Amino acid sequence: MHRLFLRDIGTVVLPLAVLFAVLPYFYDNGLLLLNFVVFLVLAQGLNLTYGFSGYLPFGYVGFFGAGAYGFSMMMTLASAPPLLAVLGGGVAALLVGLLLTPLLRLQGAYFGLASLAASEALLHLIGNPSLQDLTGGPYGVRLNTPYAPQSTYVLAIVILVLTMGLVAWLRHSRFGLQLQAARDNSLAASMAGIDIVFGRLVVWLASAVAAGLIGAVFAWRASTFFPDAVFDINFSIFAIVFTLFGGAGTLLGPVLGVMLLYGLYNAIGVSAPQYFQLGFGLLIVVLVLFFPEGLAAIPRRWARHG
Amino acid sequence: MLAYALATGVIFGLYFALVGVGMNLVFGVMRIVNLAHGDFIMLGAFGAFWLFRGLGLPPPVVVVLCFATLFLAGLPLYYLLVPRLFRAREPEMLSLILFFGLSQVIEAVVAMLFGNNERSIPSRLLGGGPVPIMGQTVPFAWVYAGGVSLVMLAGVYVYLYRTRLGRQTRAIMAQREEAVAIGIDIHRISAIAFGVGSGLAAVAGVFAPFMLGSFTPSIGVSLDLTSFAVIVIGSLGNPLGTLLGGLIFGVSLMLMRTYLSSFADLLPNLVLIGVLLVKPTGLLGRRVRNA
Numbered sequence: 144m145h146r147l148f149l150r151d152i153g154t155v156v157l158p159l160a161v162l163f164a165v166l167p168y169f170y171d172n173g174l175l176l177l178n179f180v181v182f183l184v185l186a187q188g189l190n191l192t193y194g195f196s197g198y199l200p201f202g203y204v205g206f207f208g209a210g211a212y213g214f215s216m217m218m219t220l221a222s223a224p225p226l227l228a229v230l231g232g233g234v235a236a237l238l239v240g241l242l243l244t245p246l247l248r249l250q251g252a253y254f255g256l257a258s259l260a261a262s263e264a265l266l267h268l269i270g271n272p273s274l275q276d277l278t279g280g281p282y283g284v285r286l287n288t289p290y291a292p293q294s295t296y297v298l299a300i301v302i303l304v305l306t307m308g309l310v311a312w313l314r315h316s317r318f319g320l321q322l323q324a325a326r327d328n329s330l331a332a333s334m335a336g337i338d339i340v341f342g343r344l345v346v347w348l349a350s351a352v353a354a355g356l357i358g359a360v361f362a363w364r365a366s367t368f369f370p371d372a373v374f375d376i377n378f379s380i381f382a383i384v385f386t387l388f389g390g391a392g393t394l395l396g397p398v399l400g401v402m403l404l405y406g407l408y409n410a411i412g413v414s415a416p417q418y419f420q421l422g423f424g425l426l427i428v429v430l431v432l433f434f435p436e437g438l439a440a441i442p443r444r445w446a447r448h449g
Numbered sequence: 450m451l452a453y454a455l456a457t458g459v460i461f462g463l464y465f466a467l468v469g470v471g472m473n474l475v476f477g478v479m480r481i482v483n484l485a486h487g488d489f490i491m492l493g494a495f496g497a498f499w500l501f502r503g504l505g506l507p508p509p510v511v512v513v514l515c516f517a518t519l520f521l522a523g524l525p526l527y528y529l530l531v532p533r534l535f536r537a538r539e540p541e542m543l544s545l546i547l548f549f550g551l552s553q554v555i556e557a558v559v560a561m562l563f564g565n566n567e568r569s570i571p572s573r574l575l576g577g578g579p580v581p582i583m584g585q586t587v588p589f590a591w592v593y594a595g596g597v598s599l600v601m602l603a604g605v606y607v608y609l610y611r612t613r614l615g616r617q618t619r620a621i622m623a624q625r626e627e628a629v630a631i632g633i634d635i636h637r638i639s640a641i642a643f644g645v646g647s648g649l650a651a652v653a654g655v656f657a658p659f660m661l662g663s664f665t666p667s668i669g670v671s672l673d674l675t676s677f678a679v680i681v682i683g684s685l686g687n688p689l690g691t692l693l694g695g696l697i698f699g700v701s702l703m704l705m706r707t708y709l710s711s712f713a714d715l716l717p718n719l720v721l722i723g724v725l726l727v728k729p730t731g732l733l734g735r736r737v738r739n740a
Binding site: 197199201245246248249251252253255256257259260261263264267268271272273376380383384387417418420421423424425426427428430431432435 | 530533539541542550554674726
């Protein structure tokens with residue numbers, strides 16, 4: 144194992160996991176803690192594909208919803224045990240990801256909006272009244288899963304560790320460095336013999352699976368939900384802004400983004416949603432115009448000038 | 450039934466072309482995706498609600514006022530956001546996020562000032578009785594909106610192809626660097642195009658209550674997807690291709706509503722993905738991708 148990879152695991156991933164593991168002993172809003180972990184996974188999952196291949200999927204929430212529905216359909220139609228059904232959620236997201244691989248031929252805004260359209264199409268398909276027997280249609284899902292706040296929380300932390308481990312590995316491994324080269328200059332990278340298509344495909348599917356697994360955990364914990372709730376475009380937007388705010392392609396950046404912004408959201412967003420929306424919108428504008436590389440780039444910028 | 454679906458499809462197609470044409474003009478000139486476009490449409494709908502339903506001004510006056518207001522608002526907005534955006538590494542991709550942020554700001558401010566209630570305007574207020582078409586009738590408001598759309602699209606044609614300003618605008622669309630090199634004031638021309646695009650969105654918004662039903666401050670995102678689908682079918686960056694895209698979109702939407710109504714919501718999304726995968730440059734497009 145690479146030394147830098149182990150350093151990232153030891154200084155960022157494990158301390159974060161330990162922090163979230165002991166937090167329930169000091170703070171008793173378990174659902175809020177779970178939501179933090181859910182957004183950490185979504186931000187890092189998006190970081191896998193945006194940070195390392197440059198593809199920005201506006202429809203990232205599609206994988207989250209696919210995971211939630213993969214889980215609930217395994218439970219209702221196949222009566223699977225919950226753990227197996229969570230894996231089923233990951234598989235469902237993987238299949239959707241495979242189905243959407245042709246979108247990777249598109250570039251820039253085309254890709255972003257096509258993936259958003261794909262996630263909307265999936266929502267309209269799953270929420271369609273004529274599929275009510277299969278998915279519950281627009282009337283949502285009611286599961287009879289055992290309420291297991293501890294298992295779902297631990298499972299979410301495990302998924303977070305795996306996702307962040309993958310990000311840390313991509314930052315330092317040969318494969319990850321090839322990807323970063325391809326992101327920065329695809330022509331030069333392919334001239335150097337790097338298999339760009341394969342690399343992009345791997346991070347795309349990995350980020351799909353991460354969102355699918357955490358979507359399944361979310362569905363387990365919620366046990367009752369409507370299609371609109373798990374395909375809410377705000378999941379995509381939050382994940383994108385959290386990642387961008389901290390710095391895409393870094394390990395610590397998305398963590399900072401989630402901690403600060405999702406914390407802010409819970410402080411004012413729930414009681415005064417319109418003030419939060421206003422502040423959030425202004426923040427996005429300022430971020431893109433003045434700090435397009437995120438918080439993580441600020442020390443680097445100082446170092447350059449200093 | 451088929452003939453009726455086709456006829457209403459053409460009317461809606463003209464209207465959808467108007468919905469998309471402003472976004473396409475902005476993309477063509479600046480290569481940015483204006484995700485606040487749907488919110489400009491929403492502002493136009495509010496304009497119609499107050500000026501037409503509230504004050505009772507005649508519709509043509511409402512159209513001119515809404516166009517002028519959003520045109521004038523678009524100019525400073527351009528100078529505030531776009532030149533700085535172009536200094537970033539990937540302006541096209543970041544424009545999605547930047548204008549999404551702007552759309553959040555507009556939505557929040559409108560919701561704070563006027564509340565989240567659904568608003569509507571009864572279409573009989575536009576006057577005229579039901580218009581007979583193909584053995585059935587359509588509301589006069591639809592025909593009116595289709596007619597105004599056609600006039601606005603003709604206006605875009607005149608602006609782009611019959612004026613000096615339009616020739617400079619098309620020069621920037623074709624070759625940005627060379628346009629700079631021959632001394633075209635890029636920012637002035639682009640700011641005007643941005644203003645015109647915003648104004649066209651507002652005009653589409655004036656008729657949104659009649660064509661799309663009741664509206665709230667948050668209708669923007671779904672209108673963005675519809676606009677994007679329309680202009681991708683026609684081809685991104687070719688404002689007049691939007692007319693073709695709108696017609697195809699309108700006719701297929703009406704056919705879906707007639708024969709397969711429960712899946713009609715899927716249509717814009719599937720059309721968008723389908724066209725992007727089969728012919729990403731749109732039906733009238735030149736090649737723009739380079740990898």
